Amino acid sequence: MTYDNNNIFAKILRGEIPCDPLIDNDHVLAFRDITPQAPVHVLVIPKGSYISIEDFSAKATSEEITAFHRAVAQIIQDENLSAMGFRVIANAGAHGGQEVPHYHLHILGGEPLGSMLAKT
Numbered sequence: 001m002t003y004d005n006n007n008i009f010a011k012i013l014r015g016e017i018p019c020d021p022l023i024d025n026d027h028v029l030a031f032r033d034i035t036p037q038a039p040v041h042v043l044v045i046p047k048g049s050y051i052s053i054e055d056f057s058a059k060a061t062s063e064e065i066t067a068f069h070r071a072v073a074q075i076i077q078d079e080n081l082s083a084m085g086f087r088v089i090a091n092a093g094a095h096g097g098q099e100v101p102h103y104h105l106h107i108l109g110g111e112p113l114g115s116m117l118a119k120t
């Protein structure tokens with residue numbers, strides 16, 4: 001599978017679609033999901049062209065991987081999620097229900113999130 005330069009997050013990274021960044025640095029962009037599934041629902045994406053967690057974990061540089069996970073920690077802290085807990089989701093491919101083929105983590109919290117999987 002090759003990276004689709006026309007996916008929505010690629011367009012956000014090019015500034016063709018607006019977003020309100022919570023983090024914007026050399027390697028990472030974080031912003032709120034347009035259709036939040038919880039009171040806190042933040043997406044963390046690498047700026048590099050990676051399709052999925054598999055692609056990113058296999059090919060990203062150590063610098064990119066470190067920056068990405070530091071950003072995850074920053075969002076968890078900035079959104080005050082540590083005390084009550086939260087969930088991090090990486091959808092991948094058809095069975096994973098991934099809609100946007102640019103790697104992203106969903107960080108969800110702010111209320112009890114229920115069971116881990118709902119196959120609807």
Ligand code: DGP
Pocket residue numbers: 008017019031032033034035043090091097098099100101
């Ligand atoms: P996934 O199914 O894991 O690929 O989730 C993609 C998420 O991206 C979905 O929860 C909605 C969100 N999303 C799609 N388009 C936009 C957009 O233009 N802006 C923002 N902020 N979020 C978007």
